[in-house]
Amino acid sequence: MSSAAKTLQLLSFFSATRPEIGLSALCRLAKRDKATTHRHLQALEEAGFVEQNPLTRQYRLGPAFLQLAQVREQTVPRKESAVPVLKALAEETGETTHASVLSGSTVFALASCESTQHSTRVVIDLDKFPLHATASGLSILAFGPSDLMEIATANLKTFTSYTIKSKASLEDAVQSVRETGFGRTIRSFEDEVSSLAAPVFDKTGNLAGAISVACVATRFSPDLERKCQEHLIAASRDLTRGWGGTVPDQVEAVWAATLKNSNALDPIS
Amino acid sequence: MSSAAKTLQLLSFFSATRPEIGLSALCRLAKRDKATTHRHLQALEEAGFVEQNPLTRQYRLGPAFLQLAQVREQTVPRKESAVPVLKALAEETGETTHASVLSGSTVFALASCESTQHSTRVVIDLDKFPLHATASGLSILAFGPSDLMEIATANLKTFTSYTIKSKASLEDAVQSVRETGFGRTIRSFEDEVSSLAAPVFDKTGNLAGAISVACVATRFSPDLERKCQEHLIAASRDLTRGWGGTVPDQVEAVWAATLKNSNALDPIS
DNA sequence: AACCACTGGTTCAAATAATGAACCGATCAA
């Protein structure tokens, strides 16, 4: 590990829950020498990446990040960071993938990617995802702002015979998403499509959008679902990271539980 | 210069106007070896501080900054409280406003706001303010830690024909800031810009940064200066308050004296 | 007041990791 890498690693110990760290504490966290850590901190301080609280002498993240984050946002808008994640997800699952962003109370399509693995594949060309009828919409209802539920129930448009039609069944569906961490729809938007989606979060820790896999319904087996779940988790983490956030622990927990359950049901794995 | 410092320095070459840089270009900018620079970039990439554009292979700032900027703002919420103050100040004066923070011995740009009142306005895109050549820098020299003076005199870079060039004239300028409470520069950083700045303090009672108005030089009349002074006082009080501090009585006193003098000179107001 | 346990910070010989000229393979233009 290079000296630069060690220096940079120190920054990763700062978080919202541990915003200020003293020299000795940081040595323990990083399992490194005091002299070394001190020199590393001085290099970081010079660059504006950390500063010392003049009262407590503890170190905290510096103001340089505000500037650099601004440049990053100007350099890489959200769509661009979604594309590689969607590509990877499409390749891994062999199905079509979508990313969407919540803006106000509308779920906008951001980008999508078709897998080349199968000759039949899902091609959905929409720019707004209905909240009640898509896996992405359900994910966003489950983990997004609570006032969305009202808007969703006011717009229960029917797309197929499977589309959710009542407020009660929508609430059930959303509750199930909260418990599993995945939005899930079977033929509810298009007759031949079943989807699985995961929420994506941004730097404010709020829900920012969703990422989904749209499967040809006849291919949507428990095995495929399991595979989609695994890769959706990775994809959501990646995209959340690309948008500057971290997946909330609570969501990670329900994902872990869901995967465990599906393991239990499937004695092979 | 430590290897870590060299690595970190690479990041400073990225900006809104130069968001992506290739390996060779970065070597030229940093005046360093290609192998070395490449290794440094790899360390940065591993930490998420840079990433490569998969198409062009050029490097750009990474997503880690979004997270770390978020943590920084949660730790020391400065930018958030500065924005409305800058906005108000820009509106009141009709000129561009800046806020900066002192970290270590560097003055970082925090945020800025352009007035919509005039069609010609000052647009300054820098991330570090030179201590000797900007109104903000002079304010910080005047009311900040005394060891800054050494650093400033060691870095008397010339920007325009008006830029302060000698230790003696810098000391004079700083003394004048102490007496008036305002940093003041006439065309000293950019040829067409004259600025006025006031110090901002934090909860420890120490200087934390500065707030400034950058005027198109040809508009910088005594009337406008007077107006800027009045509103800068209010803005500095607001921002200091937003950062949990209070403006020291001694600074308030020199402000009051300055306003009184300019009243005496200007019988109209 | 003496003692202890803890800070943050510094020193210097020993050891390790950074360095850069030269090199490779690709790409592009003339």
Next chain:
DNA sequence: TTGATCGGTTCATTATTTGAACCAGTGGTT
């Protein structure tokens, strides 16, 4: 083909990083 880029890699040389031991200061206990 040639030449001038580009990004990336190699390895002997060299300079930098390293950490045990050391200060100095602080707050709590005996």
